[in-house]
Amino acid sequence: MTREEALLLERSLEEALAPLHPADWDPPDDGSLAAEAWALCAELGWDHAGLPEDLGGMGDDVGPLVILAQAAGRHPLAMPLVETALARWALATAGLEQPPEGAILTVAHDGDALALRPAPGGPEATGRLARVPWARHARALVAAGPDGALVVVDLEGPGAAVEPHVDLAGQARDDVVLDAVAVAAADGSEGRRAAALLAPRAEVLRSAQIAGALGRALALTREHTSRRSQFGRPLTRFQLVGAHLATMAAHAALVDAMLDDACRAEDDAALAASAGSLALIAAEAATEVARSAHQCHGAIGATREYQLHHFTRRLWSWRSDGGGERRRARTLGERAQAASAAELWAGTEPSPLRG
Amino acid sequence: MTREEALLLERSLEEALAPLHPADWDPPDDGSLAAEAWALCAELGWDHAGLPEDLGGMGDDVGPLVILAQAAGRHPLAMPLVETALARWALATAGLEQPPEGAILTVAHDGDALALRPAPGGPEATGRLARVPWARHARALVAAGPDGALVVVDLEGPGAAVEPHVDLAGQARDDVVLDAVAVAAADGSEGRRAAALLAPRAEVLRSAQIAGALGRALALTREHTSRRSQFGRPLTRFQLVGAHLATMAAHAALVDAMLDDACRAEDDAALAASAGSLALIAAEAATEVARSAHQCHGAIGATREYQLHHFTRRLWSWRSDGGGERRRARTLGERAQAASAAELWAGTEPSPLRG
Amino acid sequence: MAEPLAELRSEVAAFLAAEQATGRFAPRCDAWMRGVDRGFSQDLGRRGWLGITWPTAYGGRGQPHLARLVVTEELLRAGAPVASHWIAERQIGPAILRYGTEALKHELLPPIAAGELTFCLGMSESEAGSDLAAVRTVAQRDGDGFRVTGTKIWTTNAHRAEFAYVLAVTDSAAGKAGRLSEFVVDMRTPEVEVRPIYDLAGEHHFNEVFFDGAFVPEGRVIGTVGRGWEQVTAQLAFERGGPERFMSTYPLLQALAAGAERDASAAEAIGGLVARLRGLRTLAWETARRMDAGEAPAQAAAILKFLGTSYEQDLLETARRLLEPGSEATAAMLADVQLAMPGISLRGGSTEILAGIIAKDAEVAR
């Protein structure tokens, strides 16, 4: 994707999504769908962004999906745009059939929890997938199966049940219970590639959503602190407010730099390595930025009338997606402890810079 | 000890010790002894404070030793006053003989690392004791042996060797290597009580030294920030400086409250429980206060000409004494994880308040 | 703790365990703000556990502050629904006891001690923030009373309260010291209107309260007209110095100790938190002891809140890290605390304000 294409995509997303959530907007917390927004995105074909260009997409590059996910972070609409786009990319990569236009899809992070059994009509899956985003609205989910194949589960078919839950932001995070459900599995090299990249790409895209929300939380905090006064001085004149703003800006800059790094990754292994650090950094940034934003806002920030909560509640939820920070940190740390001195150093090397 | 006796002891210590370290004083970092200070303390009998009153001490109560240790923290003189007083208390408690007046004694925290073997002339100890305070200057050390008896090792006898080390503050922290050294062991109930209480008392006293040094670091920081200006305003007018001062004052107050708590403990088990929390809180306070003090002082604080380093370097060393924070926190945490709900709650109950 | 206190603790704990066993309440974090149950408060009142430090003549038991601390610790530990009486019993009662007329004491203290009254706190205003000197609500003399006009915000439980404590300007020409007065306003007064504000969890505890010339009879002034600043400052020591400043989240600590994996990482983190909790309880006890000795330990109270907030934030982060992905019950409790935490950390003064008080009281910085 050229820089011009990227800017164009960003601008189209901005223009379409921004009007959908006015400042006093407070949708229900019950996991329901922002149907109008979803319909618009599907109509504009953004859920196809990860497909090859001949299928109406923008290719295998993770870049366009990152721009999509950042916009989804800036615009807190209840819809699985990122999940559907990722799932469609995985299906295309694995050489599997694309669901019909407008279909809602999702991705489970713990597909290795499934038991797959061969059956006369093809493999069948049994097991429980935890906290699958938007599962109740989805026609199908994709996951990396226990044997490394890409697995596609029809959520509308027999044997599949969805137990509804919501996250801190009222977004659907449903448990999916499968009892001998017929699945499609792609276990050729393309299918395995798609399965192996599913988790790193999900990490990158969730981090991109976090980046979008960080930016909005920072902007709201700047606006608030430059407009309000206390003890006769504007809030921005207080050194501790300045320290909060600096903390927020610094963490946001770090996440942005790591997102660029992930987009520059030269191969799948490099993407996975970048994603591991990015996800941890984004989670920490979510924590720090949300805390500073609320601290600078005071009581108004903790209300539903004001916009900040749309972003901070999502930051608190998104940072935990995909299994949580502790598991991620432990994986990275165990690798570092087992590494030679040269491997330790190489493991922190950024992706090559372009131009 | 009455409140009057406590104040009297505190005042005597202050008057004797303060003149021994002028503001521009910078003793060597080689583990050598502040011989004049030690001679004065021994002459005044403070190393006997933990003995029964008929032996010239102030009784079994930990209170007088705490006052002694706080003073030793306020006055950064290179001498094992706290260690000697603790060792003398242990010997008296175990019913063992007191070394001659003026003898330097010390305490090892890892006596369970010794192998004790019966021999014709009494038990013999073999092994290595790590980072024993002031061992090179000491005539003997006491420790809790592997079987729970109080063990006394003659450091001047055959088979005992001292490998010199210094801590961050240039205080002697020597390894002691024992090769079949004849030891005295008290394994009756008094000896076992002394051995069991040795670690908790050492924790309380080290925490009291930390408290003394915290107070001095805070006082120096207050003085510095109220005297100096930057960007045309006194440092105390900067909100971030205020935040540092508040952090320091809060941590110092917490340690003081927990020290009082330890002194109010109603029995040996209660003292041990209090000491475990106190030691962790004091270590954290040492870290926070030293960091804030240096941050407020800027470059001057990082020089040998200025007094702050006498306190911060000791804080960095003392917080690690006795095996380190990680081991302590893990012990407390494992206990909490194994506890019933009622035990968890009771485990955080303060010692009864008096009057 | 002396014998009678230990007994009192056992009694309260036994009562709470029994009530919880019958399903009357489920332990909840932040229950002193969110757990509203008038009947429960009345039960506590009947047992003599509210206003326990007040003279018997006003419905109290003449016990020391340490006794009150024992009761509040156990209530918080259990996560019991105590919001209906909490603010009235914690700070309005003591303020009336200290500054109120004999008639006001007799009118209000006994029903507060009986758990029958809910008070809301009309301190904050939207343009004043933490700066009480900037209060704009006015109270103008009108015959044998005052008429209060202005808007208060962040008024917890105003929609459930019989009375509001209101800080208002009685002399706008005076400096900070002579400008403010304290009033008890009957919430049924027709010129009082309440508008709900929904919090992060989507719950309704906060309100905006509009006073449009609401009449307050002379007898409902707390203390001396014009001494509001001095009086409210003393009140803040009561507000900040209690165990709710670090025990709002005790049920989460309990869930953490019981539910976390048994590994080095969990043990070390939990050990650190347990030590800090013991330290904070010790400070709170010490603060109560000083109140018994007649002091108003404002700086100790500010330190308690300052350290308490940082402990509660660290507890939440640790619990989140160690418990996710966890059971449904744990996830719900974590979500509850996460959404409450911005409020918890602000209540009783933001960290920034507290740092200023601690540093200033140490006569150093401002």
Next chain:
Amino acid sequence: MAEPLAELRSEVAAFLAAEQATGRFAPRCDAWMRGVDRGFSQDLGRRGWLGITWPTAYGGRGQPHLARLVVTEELLRAGAPVASHWIAERQIGPAILRYGTEALKHELLPPIAAGELTFCLGMSESEAGSDLAAVRTVAQRDGDGFRVTGTKIWTTNAHRAEFAYVLAVTDSAAGKAGRLSEFVVDMRTPEVEVRPIYDLAGEHHFNEVFFDGAFVPEGRVIGTVGRGWEQVTAQLAFERGGPERFMSTYPLLQALAAGAERDASAAEAIGGLVARLRGLRTLAWETARRMDAGEAPAQAAAILKFLGTSYEQDLLETARRLLEPGSEATAAMLADVQLAMPGISLRGGSTEILAGIIAKDAEVAR
């Protein structure tokens, strides 16, 4: 990274590994301040690794900033003794390249690139702290030059330096913008005196430097008289934006990964640090790329230093917690870093100052 950069990295790494193997140096934290070895710096210069971004006419290699970054990363990673040339090569050379006369460039850049010159930085004064506007050292016109009078403090390596960079007042009546000028002062000038200041480790790196009418010829002015403020501000971006802001302590990270127990607590803490280091390296690369594009990314540099300080402090705390009680070598390295940390966290601007810059550059706070 493009091929030539990867090759450069391998060359530097191989050289350093070989030198370390011969015992020429032992890896040390904070070696860019504490590891003084003129011969070592000259060896680097002979290999063309100093002033690598400068034009060949001045002894450089005309390479991009990314090439310099590769070299500095490897030097820091190895904990090599680079203090002799560090300040000269990092910020004095670029300042002279940007603002110096042709003669000054030809005089000073080649020997800096050869590792033959040590510079010290005469910026701070005891009453000025971080506030360069408060500098009091004056430079008065005297014939075809200036006479510098005043006292600089915290002047690292002044006792080893051939030259001092000195910021001095040339027009005390002017505002901040016109008041200051930059000079290169020969340390052998008779009116210059150096007094040692010992640091926490008892080592001598800092000095106080007294200028008592020290003569500086006109040709040793950097840039334009009166433009010192503007020029030095650009210089600070070079000072703050390099990898030494988070890699002073790389040898400790390596010791931590190799030496800590293999348990959950250690793995989680180390994993978090490794991710942050990758993030910081990425930011530093991005900053260098922007310098190559002709920008002076002052805010990015301040962010790097701000996050870098917090990373290094957390690394130290983690290492201390996980490595003690450890081997003799580990204990020595920990002690070394602990004693250096107050200095590390202040250099390049205290956290407080940086927060102000970051917030202000975002056009928000001051």
